Amino acid sequence: MLEHVPEWLGKALKNVRAGHGKLAIVRLGQENLMGKNGFDLTSPAFTNGAELDPCFTADEEDAVAPPLEWTAPPPGTQELAIIVEDPDAPAGEPLCHWLVWGLPPQKGKLLEGETPPRVGKNSYGNSEWLLPDPPTGHGPHDYVFQIFALDLPLTLMPGADRDKLLSAMKGHVIATAILTGVYVRSEGDDD
Numbered sequence: 001m002l003e004h005v006p007e008w009l010g011k012a013l014k015n016v017r018a019g020h021g022k023l024a025i026v027r028l029g030q031e032n033l034m035g036k037n038g039f040d041l042t043s044p045a046f047t048n049g050a051e052l053d054p055c056f057t058a059d060e061e062d063a064v065a066p067p068l069e070w071t072a073p074p075p076g077t078q079e080l081a082i083i084v085e086d087p088d089a090p091a092g093e094p095l096c097h098w099l100v101w102g103l104p105p106q107k108g109k110l111l112e113g114e115t116p117p118r119v120g121k122n123s124y125g126n127s128e129w130l131l132p133d134p135p136t137g138h139g140p141h142d143y144v145f146q147i148f149a150l151d152l153p154l155t156l157m158p159g160a161d162r163d164k165l166l167s168a169m170k171g172h173v174i175a176t177a178i179l180t181g182v183y184v185r186s187e188g189d190d191d
Helices: 007-012 018-022 024-028 162-169
Strands: 068-070 079-086 095-103 108-110 141-150 173-183
Touching: 018 024, 024 079, 024 141, 024 162, 024 173, 068 141, 079 162, 095 108, 095 162
Parallel strands: none
Antiparallel strands: 068 108, 079 095, 079 141, 141 173
């Protein structure tokens, strides 16, 4: 199954697993777009491949989306979009935690818990950050934050789902970057 994960994506991930081959970036990206012109996605709350703080997960009542920061995208970028997916979810497609678009085509950030300009429906049909909540004893889950620089502004209305967003972005991605946070529910945690 790992043969479905492109080599260029495998290099950017800490612990490649079969589900990574179904991420949005596999459908929309390619090797020459990853980190193009130094395009990068980071968070002041966690480093790439590190564990997410419980304050961003279902373990905390008042949990919110983590803060994100990105460098300037390549020239020609008209809009930025972010898709956060859990490729380790026991489902046919990655569990979609966040769909964001309408971000200005420049260096920027989203503050912890900030509401982005346009948000689509997560896998549970809500237009918000879907809190990581893996099954107890299921092992570590990756939460892959994928940012896309697009060569046109999207005309999608808020509330679009993953398929509509991916269709609108297809053929318009000019740069990508990823950031992975890891979360595992310990045996003693309640669901």
